[in-house]
Amino acid sequence: MTHELEIAARERGIKYFLVSYTDLFGTQRAKLVPAAAIGSTCRNGAGFAGFATWLDMSPADADLLAVPDPSGLIQLPWKPEVGWLPADLVMGGKAVEQGPRNILKRLIKEAAREGLQMKSGVECEFFLITPCGSEPADTADKQTKPCYDQSALMRRYDVISEICDAMLSLGWKPYQNDHEDANGQFEMNWDYDDALITADRHAFFKYMARSIAEKHGFRATFMPKPFMDLTGSGCHAHVSLWSGGQNVFADESDEIGMSRKGYHFIGGLIHSADALAALTNPCVNSYKRINAPRTTSGATWAPNTVTYTGNNRTHMIRIPDGGRFEFRLADGAANPYLLQAGILAAGLDGIRQQRDPGQRLDINMYTDGHKVEGVKQLPLNLLDALRALEASSVLNEALGSFVPSYLKLKRQEWDDYCRHLTQWERDTTLDC
Numbered sequence: 311m312t313h314e315l316e317i318a319a320r321e322r323g324i325k326y327f328l329v330s331y332t333d334l335f336g337t338q339r340a341k342l343v344p345a346a347a348i349g350s351t352c353r354n355g356a357g358f359a360g361f362a363t364w365l366d367m368s369p370a371d372a373d374l375l376a377v378p379d380p381s382g383l384i385q386l387p388w389k390p391e392v393g394w395l396p397a398d399l400v401m402g403g404k405a406v407e408q409g410p411r412n413i414l415k416r417l418i419k420e421a422a423r424e425g426l427q428m429k430s431g432v433e434c435e436f437f438l439i440t441p442c443g444s445e446p447a448d449t450a451d452k453q454t455k456p457c458y459d460q461s462a463l464m465r466r467y468d469v470i471s472e473i474c475d476a477m478l479s480l481g482w483k484p485y486q487n488d489h490e491d492a493n494g495q496f497e498m499n500w501d502y503d504d505a506l507i508t509a510d511r512h513a514f515f516k517y518m519a520r521s522i523a524e525k526h527g528f529r530a531t532f533m534p535k536p537f538m539d540l541t542g543s544g545c546h547a548h549v550s551l552w553s554g555g556q557n558v559f560a561d562e563s564d565e566i567g568m569s570r571k572g573y574h575f576i577g578g579l580i581h582s583a584d585a586l587a588a589l590t591n592p593c594v595n596s597y598k599r600i601n602a603p604r605t606t607s608g609a610t611w612a613p614n615t616v617t618y619t620g621n622n623r624t625h626m627i628r629i630p631d632g633g634r635f636e637f638r639l640a641d642g643a644a645n646p647y648l649l650q651a652g653i654l655a656a657g658l659d660g661i662r663q664q665r666d667p668g669q670r671l672d673i674n675m676y677t678d679g680h681k682v683e684g685v686k687q688l689p690l691n692l693l694d695a696l697r698a699l700e701a702s703s704v705l706n707e708a709l710g711s712f713v714p715s716y717l718k719l720k721r722q723e724w725d726d727y728c729r730h731l732t733q734w735e736r737d738t739t740l741d742c
């Protein structure tokens with residue numbers, strides 16, 4: 311029988327399929343499969359050596375099979391003869407427990423059993439830098455408050471419009487593009503959707519932005535803090551929860567439009583925030599964005615504390631209007647699947663345990679945070695976050711054997727970082 315993707319290939323002129331999966335560190339791994347072989351690849355999976363990627367596997371393990379999900383097909387707008395397919399990981403006939411997409415799908419199913427469906431949108435901030443990575447590509451982009459700078463945005467019109475045109479053609483419903491708060495930094499917004507669709511699009515967006523930037527002679531980076539004096543790149547997530555077509559976070563009787571279930575979900579995020587940071591802020595560099603000193607623009611726009619508020623951007627969670635909240639902790643390095651999985655796991659725990667998010671703080675956390683007593687701080691570095699993840703019964707229970715695998719690989723990364731001697735150490739310690 312002819313596979314649906316073989317038919318799609320013929321109808322849409324697709325010559326090759328990129329069968330792609332995202333590993334634990336967020337790197338996308340792929341095999342390029344000719345259209346004539348996509349039917350058998352869908353039945354049998356594309357074979358990988360799992361140890362060769364960040365999945366905590368051994369060279370002695372059997373073939374890791376990436377089985378494409380035809381519903382996630384995206385034809386590359388800048389190279390239409392190629393179709394991208396997100397894949398699920400299988401080994402020995404079983405779903406790989408630590409596969410990031412597998413984890414998210416499992417949690418989505420669990421939520422569905424409780425009649426719940428999470429929808430979300432992500433705001434991917436990124437820099438356009440020189441190919442060598444040393445500075446923003448636009449040497450004229452020098453304002454101290456460069457946010458929404460019309461001229462700097464329009465100097466990159468060719469890149470930004472090509473990415474936005476691509477999203478329009480893919481039906482993602484993009485609606486705004488802007489120059490962000492750092493020199494050389496941009497953000498492009500598209501419509502929210504089911505968590506898995508958003509995760510697939512988020513993964514693809516990063517690949518697309520890099521590819522199109524490269525075509526124009528630039529480099530797109532989602533690194534959380536590529537320049538110490540400039541605002542870092544966050545990946546804010548806007549989250550709502552639905553049941554039978556109804557937004558269960560919406561409640562008009564509440565002062566800021568959030569339901570009891572919504573507050574419990576937020577309570578879950580607040581309860582697990584320090585552990586969650588190991589997923590949403592997964593790199594050594596991530597901790598130079600949160601807890602950071604003020605940038606040249608006047609604010610970091612990143613949270614320092616585990617707090618929530620109304621329409622105020624100085625806290626970890628902002629409730630801009632009824633029926634949704636914005637989770638401002640995650641950064642550009644967050645794995646698209648683990649970001650959604652982490653939010654869902656912590657939030658569902660909040661609902662099940664009816665967790666109290668505590669008091670809503672309507673203050674400027676950057677200037678007045680020190681006046682509030684008992685406020686929980688975010689981890690100061692990756693090691694603290696990894697320790698919090700190890701100690702989190704909520705995330706260990708929800709994410710299963712993924713957690714020890716992730717901790718093992720991330721601890722190796724931390725150890726590697728500690729083996730590097732920095733110029734700062736030499737400058738401050740040579741004359742000790």
Ligand SMILES: [Mg+2]
Pocket residue numbers: 433435490497
């Ligand atoms: Mg932004």
